[in-house]
Amino acid sequence: xxxxxxxxxxxxxxxxxxxxxxxxxxxxxxxxxxxxxxxxxxxxxxxxxxxxxxxxxxxxxxxxxxxxxxxxxxxxxxxxxxxxxxxxxxxxxxxxxxxxxxxxxxxxxxxxxxxxxxxxxxxxxxxxxxxxxxxxxxxxxxxxxxxxxxxxxxxxxxxxxxxxxxxxxxxxxxxxxxxxxxxxxxxxxxxxxxxxxxxxxxxxxxxxxxxxxxxxxxxxxxxxxxxxxxxxxxxxxxxxxxxxxxxxxxxxxxxxxxxxxxxxxxxxxxxxxxxxxxxxxxxxxxxxxxxxxxxxxxxxxxxxxxxxxxxxxxxxxxxxxxxxxxxxxxxxxxxxxxxxxxxxxxxxxxxxxxxxxxxxxxxxxxxxxxxxxxxxxxxxxxxxxxxxxxxxxxxxxxxxxxxxxxxxxxxxxxxxxxxxxxxxxxxxxxxxxxxxxxxxxxxxxxxxxxxxxxx
Amino acid sequence: xxxxxxxxxxxxxxxxxxxxxxxxxxxxxxxxxxxxxxxxxxxxxxxxxxxxxxxxxxxxxxxxxxxxxxxxxxxxxxxxxxxxxxxxxxxxxxxxxxxxxxxxxxxxxxxxxxxxxxxxxxxxxx
Numbered sequence: 001x002x003x004x005x006x007x008x009x010x011x012x013x014x015x016x017x018x019x020x021x022x023x024x025x026x027x028x029x030x031x032x033x034x035x036x037x038x039x040x041x042x043x044x045x046x047x048x049x050x051x052x053x054x055x056x057x058x059x060x061x062x063x064x065x066x067x068x069x070x071x072x073x074x075x076x077x078x079x080x081x082x083x084x085x086x087x088x089x090x091x092x093x094x095x096x097x098x099x100x101x102x103x104x105x106x107x108x109x110x111x112x113x114x115x116x117x118x119x120x121x122x123x124x125x126x127x128x129x130x131x132x133x134x135x136x137x138x139x140x141x142x143x144x145x146x147x148x149x150x151x152x153x154x155x156x157x158x159x160x161x162x163x164x165x166x167x168x169x170x171x172x173x174x175x176x177x178x179x180x181x182x183x184x185x186x187x188x189x190x191x192x193x194x195x196x197x198x199x200x201x202x203x204x205x206x207x208x209x210x211x212x213x214x215x216x217x218x219x220x221x222x223x224x225x226x227x228x229x230x231x232x233x234x235x236x237x238x239x240x241x242x243x244x245x246x247x248x249x250x251x252x253x254x255x256x257x258x259x260x261x262x263x264x265x266x267x268x269x270x271x272x273x274x275x276x277x278x279x280x281x282x283x284x285x286x287x288x289x290x291x292x293x294x295x296x297x298x299x300x301x302x303x304x305x306x307x308x309x310x311x312x313x314x315x316x317x318x319x320x321x322x323x324x325x326x327x328x329x330x331x332x333x334x335x336x337x338x339x340x341x342x343x344x345x346x347x348x349x350x351x352x353x354x355x356x357x358x359x360x361x362x363x364x365x366x367x368x369x370x371x372x373x374x375x376x377x378x379x380x381x382x383x384x385x386x387x388x389x390x391x392x393x394x395x396x397x398x399x400x401x402x403x404x405x406x407x408x409x410x411x412x413x414x415x416x417x418x419x420x421x422x423x424x425x426x427x428x429x430x431x432x433x434x435x436x437x438x439x440x441x442x443x444x445x446x447x448x449x450x451x452x453x454x455x
Numbered sequence: 456x457x458x459x460x461x462x463x464x465x466x467x468x469x470x471x472x473x474x475x476x477x478x479x480x481x482x483x484x485x486x487x488x489x490x491x492x493x494x495x496x497x498x499x500x501x502x503x504x505x506x507x508x509x510x511x512x513x514x515x516x517x518x519x520x521x522x523x524x525x526x527x528x529x530x531x532x533x534x535x536x537x538x539x540x541x542x543x544x545x546x547x548x549x550x551x552x553x554x555x556x557x558x559x560x561x562x563x564x565x566x567x568x569x570x571x572x573x574x575x576x577x578x579x580x581x
Binding site (some may be wrong): 225226229230231233237262273316323324325 | 523
């Protein structure tokens with residue numbers, strides 16, 4: 001290689017072309033950026049070899065080709081995993097090796113070279129075609145590789161899109177879940193508030209019915225108290241009379257015995273009426289007390305009688321002109337039944353209050369000869385307690401009858417009824433006692449409530 | 456002798472009156488009879504119409520009320536001497552009192568009864 005040899009320039013030019021082709025083909029600036037810096041300048045070594053070639057004889061050109069081949073081989077080695085790179089190496093290897101052997105031979109033994117030149121030329125032609133063929137193959141492989149690569153990239157892209165969609169969906173789901181959770185919490189909060197309100201309503205219904213009762217209770221307590229006071233005072237008079245009699249000379253023993261009998265009788269009456277007042281107060285306390293829900297053996301007849309009276313006097317206290325007959329027809333063989341007395345008492349009070357209200361309303365219509373009557377009866381039928389509360393009041397129209405057990409339904413003017421009485425009564429009978437509460441009514445004739453509880 | 460009919464649905468009223476007026480009864484000043492309802496009182500009156508001088512009636516009774524009884528007495532037993540009627544009630548409101556007097560009651564008493572006061576009234580009558 002020297003400056004005056006034209007083939008040296010051609011060799012450098014070919015080297016530049018080959019290197020650039022390989023760089024482009026294998027995309028070394030991206031694949032091997034560090035090595036590419038050297039690879040792109042490897043042809044400069046040609047100039048160095050040309051300088052050395054000025055002084056020293058051949059075969060520098062052969063060295064140059066070895067260097068170029070070495071650089072290509074080194075590049076392929078680094079990219080060994082890429083199939084087109086290996087094919088490329090295979091493409092250029094025979095031609096390069098042949099050229100190097102030829103040049104070395106020409107230098108070492110020009111005579112032998114001359115005698116074998118024909119083979120070398122044939123060989124180099126063959127390896128040239130080999131080179132072209134394999135370069136085409138490598139090119140195809142590269143295209144196929146690129147295609148696979150592209151498919152993979154598309155697949156990855158697809159996956160990325162799917163992943164993105166999935167994330168989006170997950171975000172939406174999380175958002176929706178949070179929303180639903182929030183709504184659920186809100187609903188739970190509302191439910192808690194509703195329950196609290198319901199309890200308050202039940203409490204106020206109890207208090208309202210207690211208010212209705214107050215006057216009745218006052219009357220019911222006043223009566224026995226009057227008897228207690230009166231019989232006490234009379235007893236003092238009797239004792240005075242007795243001691244007066246005892247001081248006399250001729251004692252009337254018959255009168256003394258009579259006075260003593262009366263005294264005993266009076267004390268029994270005081271005790272009886274005291275007990276009456278006490279039981280009314282006890283009943284009132286039970287009525288206002290929060291429900292303990294405890295079933296206990298209860299005298300249903302006594303409970304009916306007590307609340308019938310309380311309901312009557314409650315209404316009487318509000319309407320002084322009101323008067324009604326109440327009839328009781330109790331099954332004395334009933335015995336004690338296991339119920340929650342204050343709960344059942346509330347039901348009975350409600351039914352009686354309604355009955356008295358109905359007869360009062362009919363009485364107000366001013367029909368002559370009308371006798372307001374409320375009756376209560378108890379029976380034991382097929383091991384069931386049947387309590388009937390009947391009145392000859394205004395009766396319930398068919399349309400209203402469908403709604404009477406609904407909460408907040410009332411026919412009374414605003415502020416007079418909570419509309420909870422019968423709905424609570426219905427719940428107490430059906431849910432609390434596994435019983436039934438039925439109504440029979442004819443408008444203008446009267447109403448009958450039939451309460452059935454398993455004994 | 457003053458014949459008195461006491462009308463009250465409370466059964467112990469009878470014993471109470473008998474003991475409160477035991478001296479008067481023993482001395483034959485008063486004669487007490489009792490009815491447990493307005494209806495019973497009316498049937499008693501129809502048998503002893505002119506004998507009864509004074510009727511003491513409760514107003515609040517099941518069935519026929521004291522007011523109705525009073526109206527019947529004033530309508531059906533109006534032949535002189537018509538009895539003196541005193542109404543007794545636990546609800547001593549002016550409305551009831553007015554109604555009682557309007558219906559022809561001679562007096563209006565409230566429970567609890569002041570027996571000393573009642574006794575004085577009865578003695579004045581006798």
